[in-house]
Amino acid sequence: MHVPWWSRRDYNALLILLMVLPLLWPAVIPLEDLPGHMGRFRIQAGVSDAPTLAETFSIHWMPVGNLGIDLIVLALQPVLGIELATKLAIILLIITLLVGLLIVIKEAHGEIPATAAFALPLAYAYPFQFGFVNFWLASGLALLIFGLVLRYQRLERSRAWRLLILFGSLAIYFAHIFGWVFFALMVGGNSLYRHFKHYGLTRTAIRDIILEGLLLCLPLVFIALWRSTDSGGETSSYFDIFHKWGWIESSLRDRWVQLDGQSALGCVALIILGLVGALRMNPRLLTILAVLTAFYLFIPFAFHGLIYADMRIAPLLLAIGIAALAPRAIMGKRVAAMLAIAALVFVCVRTAAMTYSYVLASDDQENYLLALDHIPKGSRVVALVAPDCPRGWSGSRITSLASMAIVRRDAFVNAQFEMPGAQLVAVSPSIPREFAYGTSSLVRLPDCDRPEPKLAERIDQIPYDAFDHVWLLGVGPNDRPSVPQLRLVWSNNQSAVYAIASK
Structure with a gap:
């Protein structure tokens, strides 16, 4: 059977390598909050050789859901140092998210459709630019593990996919608690699709959905231990529709107002084409999109101390929406190829813009960091x-x-x-x-x-x-x-x- 070029593994591997390019030049990847994380990494790596750090900082170990990049850097820094270890961890983060997204797309559609690459630039979405690196790693892990769950469900390996949900939930939680929420929403949407598709709204379907939901609950043990020593934080700004749309429009926000805004609106337009029937939408991913949309509309700006809660979900909503798309069979191979070329151009334009933006931002940061010599x-x-x-x-x-x-x-x-x-x-x-x-x-x-x-x-x-x-x-x-x-x-x-x- 002939595999179209946009579905081939080597082509998609090249796309992933292309999208890593923006991260290669900067010594410190210019994400807004990342230097703050790096300072924490240095302290967590041990301060016995740094008297000032030992006197002014303390470490309180507990099972917090916010340790993803921290643990990777902690493992790598004895060999690479904090800065190089952080850079490698961020590169691994982007690769994880891209691979996870492509696996979800392939398992849902049976192959990677011509429209799939339109979703890839969302790996550099606004939550990533803001420096929410633990959350973004958790989201990548959620996509990767969910893609494997879909694969083992297709292969009817019941024990394997259940164990993936059970222990995958724990791994994602320790990366970041909100990534676990994203994973739970995908698993829940998939469960709704699977059981309602075969059985409709029956007692058996409801029972099986609840049982699958229980597989997600292992992190609750650690959340109870963690939150028992925490006040929980602020929850505020429900149903601010103006800002909800603003976060969608800002999903690819970086430096270039027109390009970034129009790129996000282009993603929205593609999803609308699917919703009105101009493109085909995978019913499994469409169900998950509906669950994510309902959650996005409900979740406030600040949720138990987690700020920008809704902003974090917005680009994931777009990614799942685009992942659901595929050309209709009646369009033929020529139209599918044109869509694949358009998607490739979109990836190249976004990658070039991001690379140039990071070079400018890195040079600016290094100008500030000259102060450290004094x-x-x-x-x-x-x-x-x-x-x-x-x-x-x-x-x-x-x-x-x-x-x-x-x-x-x-x-x-x-x-x-x-x-x-x-x-x-x-x-x-x-x-x-x-x-x-x-x-x-x-x-x-x-x-x-x-x-x-x-x-x-x-x-x-x-x-x-x-x-x-x-x-x-x-x-x-x-x-x-x-x-x-x-x-x-x-x-x-x-x-x-x-x-x-x-x-």
């Missing part, structure tokens, strides 16, 4: 960061960049995430609470209408006795302070380092 190893640093005003389409790539002082200089810096119960690292009481975490580093410049406090106010509030240096990021020469406690050590057009004069 911060002594083991220093205690107050970072004050002025994000872009107003926040642009590409967001700010510097909000957690100061954490690279932890990675490269073994220094304390107030740039770690404040997420009680959601991560293992906490700042010790030796650091004044008001300058302990990343939220204390954000400031605004005089003419900027943002909610953060003014730079001058934060400069006045610094407990100078507790720190050695002040590092300004995103503050130009005209906005920098002139106070007797600070002595300028180094500066460029974007960044400045001050020694505290009394030290």
Whole structure:
């Protein structure tokens, strides 16, 4: 039987390799929150050789659902170091998600259809650009394991697919709890499709759906242990339809407003073509799409302390919608080939745009990080960061960049995430609470209408006795302070380092 070129393994393997290209150049992949993660990785790797880190940070081990990239880097860093280990982990993340998505598509359709490649650029969706790397790894694992579940269901290997759901749920949970939710939604949608297709709404179908749902429950044991020591966090902003559409439109948001927005709208248009019958939609994946859509409309912006909850689901919704598509048989091979070529062009354009964007962002980051050569190893640093005003389409790539002082200089810096119960690292009481975490580093410049406090106010509030240096990021020469406690050590057009004069 002749296999069309867009369905061949070697072609799709080349697509995956092509889509890794944006990650190869940057020394630090320029995702907004990634430097904050890297600072945590450095602390978790052990601080016995870094007295300042040992004095200012503590680690509290518990079964949190937020450890995916952390565990990979922890395993790789003794050989590769934190930065290279992180880069390799992010590359593995993207490959996992792409392979998982293609397996789901192949198992649902029986082959990879000509439209499949349209879904691949969503691997670089906005949650990834934001640096939600543990969630994005968990989503990739969810797709990969779900694809294998579909395969073993097709082969009628009941024990194998049940064990995959049971133990796969646990692996996905430890990567990130919300990835487990995504996996549960896919498994639930698939179960609805399978049982209603064969039996309709009968007692047997309902019983089997419930039994399959119980296979997903193993992580609940660890959630009970984890959340018993946690307040649970905020839940807010239900049914904000305007923002729901905004997250869909922003699914491929990076740097290029028109290209990114139109690319996302193109994905929506493709799904609409399937819904109106112009393209064929796989009924299994269509059922899962319906379940995900209902969840997306219900889930609030903040859910038990997890912010951007609905934003994280939006690109996965598009990915499953496109995965459900295939050309109709009556279209013929020529139309299918044209669709496959259009999908290839889409992948190439998105990859080229992403590669160039990352080169620009990486060069910008390295310009800021020149400051680290002027911060002594083991220093205690107050970072004050002025994000872009107003926040642009590409967001700010510097909000957690100061954490690279932890990675490269073994220094304390107030740039770690404040997420009680959601991560293992906490700042010790030796650091004044008001300058302990990343939220204390954000400031605004005089003419900027943002909610953060003014730079001058934060400069006045610094407990100078507790720190050695002040590092300004995103503050130009005209906005920098002139106070007797600070002595300028180094500066460029974007960044400045001050020694505290009394030290």
